[in-house]
Amino acid sequence: MKFFITGVIALGLLFSCNMKERADLILINGVVYTADSAFSKCTAFAVKDGKIVATGSDEQILSKYSAGEYVDAERNPVYPGFNDAHGHFFELGESLAMVDLRGTRSYNEIIERLRKAAEGGGKSYLAGDGWDQNDWPDKTMPDNTLLNEIFPDIPVVITRIDYHAVVANDAAINLLGIKPGDPSVPSDEAPVKDGRFTGLFLEKSSERLRLALPSPSLEEYNDMMKRAQSECLRYGVTSLSTAGETLEKIQMLRQFQNSKELKMRIDVWLSATKENTSTFSRPIKEGLINITSIKLYVDGALGSRGAWMIESYSDDSGNRGIKVADDAEYRWYLNWAYDHGFQAATHCIGDAANRYALREYAKILEGNNDRRWRIEHSQVIAPSDFEYFRKYNIIPSIQPTHATSDMIWAADRLxxxxxxxxxxxxxxxxxxxxxxxxxxxxxxxxPVYTFFAAVFRKNSEFYPQGGFEPINALSREEALRSMTIWAAKASFEDEYKGSLEAGRYADFVILNTDLMTAPEKEVYRAKVIKTFVAGKEVYSDNQSLLP
Ligand SMILES: [Zn+2]
Structure with missing residues (x-):
């Protein structure tokens, strides 16, 4: 025993004197939030083969390791790479390639932006997204009168900010060949006036209109994936879950990885199609791609009154929204998920939708479990239904910026x-x-906006003072965990990412502002200096690390 201890000490001395352990990268001089179970901090870590091998003080790490590359964080904060637990990777790419209608203050402004995009001709169709009639002087849902007037020949489809409603002009409607009364178009999804569609389409019908436009080529899709990825990396998002993808899109993503263009981790949820369920018989992990969930829907969105409510909307008596799930079909997919070890992730906004999915989950899960079945948004919950999350370990998946985007009108609806x-x-x-x-x-x-909204419950104008329903604010630590280690846990990836600890992937981000200590206005303006995935730099703002 004595000999053994002496031997170990001698060996240790040999390493520290003569041959330091070789690492690929060493980060020093940081304010490193590891997001480990004790929420501990350090100043340095060493990385080898894409993973962290040790964390500690600068002295501890530098005395033990040498590396080919050193990153001096210059006292800036370092966090685990941000993990967006619910996004739409392809839609992000499409949206970055579309006419941006976010922030339009009127229908006329939409027309102006579309006109500008159409300038010079050569377009076979026009697609835009991001409008929100709640931002306009006239807050009623728009129709296509103006679109038809200005664009009589070219198909135009403009998607609402929540992606649950579109306005399509007649040229676009004609691509589908549908007329009012068509049995494939539910009447509550497509209002009709004077015997014609008004051009407003909700829920599944809005999706049909969007899909009616000529589909992008493989090269265009490739370009969209690149755009989406750059957008994520520049904000320090090194991991994301993409909610509901068809087999075709999954194959594109695999190809993107095979051609070495994928630089971030993507957790893909299957869209609920028989094609997907017959292709995937168990969860799989392929390099940067993780496939463990299936995306289901129970209702629509609150902004377009598609959320399914127990009682009618407070500002629209008699209207209880839209249930889009078919009972038999929904149960079939839940049972398929359970039997094949997949996670169910169901979109639920209204309290009726949440209650429905919670009860359906409960019937299958029966009690305590580690299936991590999720409710996406968990937006309006009846007081007696919170208990289901607890009792059946159902995971609420939240989007804090939805709270501060919706709060102005949500109170009227609810x-x-x-x-x-x-x-x-x-x-x-x-x-x-x-x-x-x-x-x-x-x-x-x-993700800085997510953090800001979760902690301060305010919008970009720092409104309202004191925050919206501040009793439901998260602490800074909770907010950071929700976008790192807890997001990783929600996709069964917490064993190898989400915190900066030995054995985990060195996915990390250096910011210019410490989210954990800065005053709220500075938090809101925090910027990413550098982003790393598996110890490789994937984004740099190209400025000195010095503030
Ligand atoms: Zn979504």
């Missing part, structure tokens, strides 16, 4: 039910952890 809406702290308390995301491109990819 009335007193607003107390159980966007109730992130109450949801967190159910299981002690939850993932957060943005639902991009519905919201900006920027």
């Amino acid at each position: 009335g007193p039910r607003i107390k159980g809406a966007y109730a992130y702290k109450e949801l967190l308390d159910c299981n002690g952890w939850l993932p957060s995301g943005t639902d991009f491109p519905i919201e900006s990819v920027n």
Whole structure:
């Protein structure tokens, strides 16, 4: 025994004197938030083969390791790479290639932006996204009168900010060859006036209109994936879950990885198609791609009154929204997921939708479990239903910027039910952890906004003072965990990413502002200096690290 100890000490001395352990990269001089279980900090870590091999003080790391590359963080904060727990990778790419209608203050402004995009001709169609009639003087849902007048020949489809509604002109409607009364178009999804479609389409019908436009070529898709990836990396997002992809898109993503263009980790949720369920018989992990979930829907969105409510909308008596799930089909997919070891991830906004999915989950999960079945958005929850999250370990997946984007009009739609809406702290308390995301491109990819909205419950104008329903604010530590280690846990990837600890991937981000200590206005303006995935730099703002 004595000999053994002496031998170990001698060996240790030999290493420290003569041959330091070789690492690929060493980061020093940082304020490193590891997001480990103790939420500990360090100043340095060493990376080898893409993974962290040790964390500690500068002295500890430099005395033990040497490396080919050194990163001096210059006292800036370092966090695990941000993980967006719910986004739409392809839609983000498409949206970055589309006419941007975010922030338009009127229908006329939309027309102006579309006109500009059409300038010079050569376009076979026009697609735009991001409008929100709640930002206009006239807040009623728009029709296509103006679109038909200005663009009589070219198909135009403009998608609402929530992706649950579009306005299409007649040229676009004609591509589908549908007429009012067509049995394939549910009447609550396509209003009709004077015997004609008004051009407004909701939910599944809005998707049909979008898909009716000529589809992008493989090269265009490739370009979209590149755009989406750059957008993520520049905001420090090194991992994301993309919510509901067809087999065709999954193959494109695999090809993107095979051609070495994929530089971030993508957790792909299957869209609910028989093609997907017959192709994937168990969860798989292929390099940077992880496939463990299936995306299901119960209802629509609150902004377009598609959210399915127990009682009618407070500002629209008699309207309880739209249930899009078919009972038999929904149960079939849940059972398929359970039998094949997949995670179910169901979109639920209204309290009726949440109650429905929670009860259906409960029937299958039966009690305590580690299936990590998720409810996406968990937006409006009836007071008695929080219990389901706790009892059946159902994971609420939240988008804090939805709260601050919706709060202005959500109170009108919901009335007193607003107390159980966007109730992130109450949801967190159910299981002690939850993932957060943005639902991009519905919201900006920027995870700093997620953090800001979760902690301060304010919008970009720092409104309202004191925050919206501040009782449901998360602490800074909780917010950071929700976008790193808890997001990784929500996709069964917490064994190898999400915190900066030995054995985990060296996915990390250096910011110019410390989210954990800075005043709220500085937090909101925090910027990424550098982003790394598996110890490789994938984004740099090309400025000195010095502030
Ligand atoms: Zn979504």
